[in-house]
Amino acid sequence: MDRREIREKATSLKDVASAAGVSVTTVSRLLNGSLLLPEDTRKRIEDAIRDLNYRPNPHARRLSRGRSDTIGLVVPDIANPFFAAFVAAVEEEADGRSLALSLFATLNRTGREVAYLELLERKHVDGLIFVTNHPDDGELAGLINRVGKVVVVDEDVPAAHAPKLFCDNIEGGYLAGRHLGEHGHHKVLFVGTPGEMLSGSRRLEGLRRGLAGHWGGGAAITSYRGAYTIEFGREAAQRFLAEGMPATAIFASSDEITIGMVEVFRASGVSIPGDVSIVGFDDVAPFHLFAPPITAIRQPVRAIGKRSLALLAETNWQDLASPAPEELMPVEIVVRESVAPPAKR
Template sequence: MTTISRHLNGSIVLPQETVKRIDDAILALDYHPNPHARRLSLGRSETIGLVLPEIANPFFARLAGAVEEAADAEGLGLVLCATLNRQGRELDYLARLGRDGVDGLIFVTNHPDDGSLARSIETIPGAVLLDEDVPGTVAPKIFCDNEAGGYLAGQALLAAGHRRIGCIGGLAGMTSMDGRWQGLCRAVRECGPEAAITFSTNGPYSVAEGRRAARLFLAAAEPPSALFVCSEEAALGVLEGLRDADIDVPGDVSLIAFDDVGPLHLLTPPLTAIRQPIEAMGRRAVEAIVTKIGPGIELMPVELIVRQSVAPPPSANRKLKG
């Protein structure tokens, strides 16, 4: 039986006559190898884990689809864990996946870490961080170039003539938010002293946060003429708040969003956005597990998708409605 098992696992070379006898017996007995036993004998689970905040969000849904497709192409199963972006659930899933002995882990979070996640991720071989960093983790890290995205957004708004720009951001301390903010600041700084970021908020990447930021924007004594919104979800909330106040985009305020996952081209107006290479990021994460690349940060390029939500600023004597 040991010889037959090694033959089926491809770990032994047998004479052709012996191979034929084994294959004939398998056919006659309609024998099917036990996949669980095979995985145990090989010391591999042939399964990877994907931990992400949620699947209702279009960004994470597309990311999960890309990882699933790439894993399938490699003959790997996928265990999907949606954490609701709660650290307790993240830690619980990490412990479960560690006990299950997955061959690799793709981990996505959407909040800063207090050190607990980094310690837990370090216990799982083959871990890859995707989209957002967990500082202190020694692993391959695959992110979009957030700093370049903020810079592209700033350049586009400045090129349209805006000199007072606002930023509606994510939680401070997140790698994605820090990069987008730094890129926007660099673009404004390069423009010279006449340009400035005159309004900013920080909060979760969510529609509710976008609504809150819109209220703050409307209450500002001198609101900026353009907004860079650092997530698509927040941008939808901002648009809702501006629409309810009868503020026109781009007539009264220009807007650029980050992500470009949903059908932003169908909105009124169609939103200019920074597009992340979501599918490429998912494929690259699986490739990093399969090829066992070493620790390091890999930045994937973003691009500016120009639509109709950016226009020159309104005249100096024109005030926002309301």
């Protein structure tokens, strides 16, 4: 069979080897970069590849090397602007490292999280960036510890032996508390997640520290606990109004909660900051376009996304320290117009 006849059918590695006068193993090892050949032999193989228009099967090549060159990214919700920005940053970093990215949305359900973690155990992906948004009863931690090569991001899985990347939640709460204290607020409502979740507990701790800098033990903090959703923000605002507005300021610890609360206040004729001041968290939503623009703690969401993939790619998994390291990304307060001194009621 001459080269013209070979080109009329799908070209295989065997065809290239035959045309170049070498073994299939020699061609495969050259393509995988694991073999140095004399110049004339290498040229014969490259000429055969070009003349036969051979296209290597990337899946077969990856299997032969024992890896997929694909990273899994597990997030609760791709419709959430925070996670959308996070995913875009991870994709950009993966592209720069010539890695494919498989995206999995869990709807924040444990069963789906378990199924996607098991993809790593079955070698469908080389590693996982894992984001959950609910407390763990130990199931997720046990599975992460078994499969390895997982980076936990944004919210903790407490017993997981894995690198962890969070924003500096305590500092974020502190900046919010200090800002509210500077404007004369000592009765503050914290609206966030249950205490079992790292983000909620640390943001509340930071809020206490920030207010204590102005009021010592005289600050009065109440809290409503729920999910990082617009719906919970609405429920929290309705409860706040039903209870007679028991605070002069609110620290709403996510964009979604903030949006839900602002929506209810606006519909109820409650003025921000005339009747109540508010500080949000995340600052991925277009808070600068709100009326009034909302002061918020800004997470570096794109930097978190890029750093999470870098951690996954660069961690020495054989020598991972115990306990695994925790890395914090800096936050900042973006001051706008939603905080003013307490209204006299």
